[in-house]
Amino acid sequence: MSAERFSTATRLKALGEQAAARVYRARSPRRSRLTGRAALLALVLCSLVVALAYPIRAYVSQRSDIEEQRRQAGATQDAVDRLRQEKARWQDPAYVRQQARRHLHYVLPGETGYTVVDGTGASRPRAGAGPVQRPWYEAVWSGLDSADARGRVAGG
Numbered sequence: 001m002s003a004e005r006f007s008t009a010t011r012l013k014a015l016g017e018q019a020a021a022r023v024y025r026a027r028s029p030r031r032s033r034l035t036g037r038a039a040l041l042a043l044v045l046c047s048l049v050v051a052l053a054y055p056i057r058a059y060v061s062q063r064s065d066i067e068e069q070r071r072q073a074g075a076t077q078d079a080v081d082r083l084r085q086e087k088a089r090w091q092d093p094a095y096v097r098q099q100a101r102r103h104l105h106y107v108l109p110g111e112t113g114y115t116v117v118d119g120t121g122a123s124r125p126r127a128g129a130g131p132v133q134r135p136w137y138e139a140v141w142s143g144l145d146s147a148d149a150r151g152r153v154a155g156g
Contacts, residue, residue, distance in 0.1 A: 089095045100106040107113040 105113065
């Protein structure tokens with residue numbers, strides 16, 4: 001029986017030592033996982049992010065502005081090329097005559113100009129493809145006539 005007491009006493013002693021170790025660990029101050037070096041590294045990284053945020057944003061913005069300016073320059077160059085081609089066409093006397101005949105209804109000496117009036121009341125040149133609008137001076141004159149007519153009615 002003494003062997004059983006010894007083993008129980010040994011067990012109790014071991015349990016006491018374990019409890020004492022737990023109490024000691026609970027009393028001792030816990031070391032923080034964040035060391036001084038880690039805190040300094042985190043501070044440096046945050047500082048770098050803050051310091052570089054604005055320049056990087058400005059760089060990206062400037063790159064997009066440059067791309068927009070290049071696109072506008074390309075569109076402007078296309079417009080310049082079209083205008084140069086049109087200028088070259090206007091240097092050709094045959095093109096000038098063609099445009100004068102089409103838009104101003106010019107006829108060459110010795111030719112007889114005809115205006116065909118269809119049932120709609122719109123006049124168009126015989127060789128033309130579509131209806132011709134009346135000349136600007138006719139629109140002004142009819143506007144004056146209608147204003148004069150309204151003035152007579154209102155004036156009595």
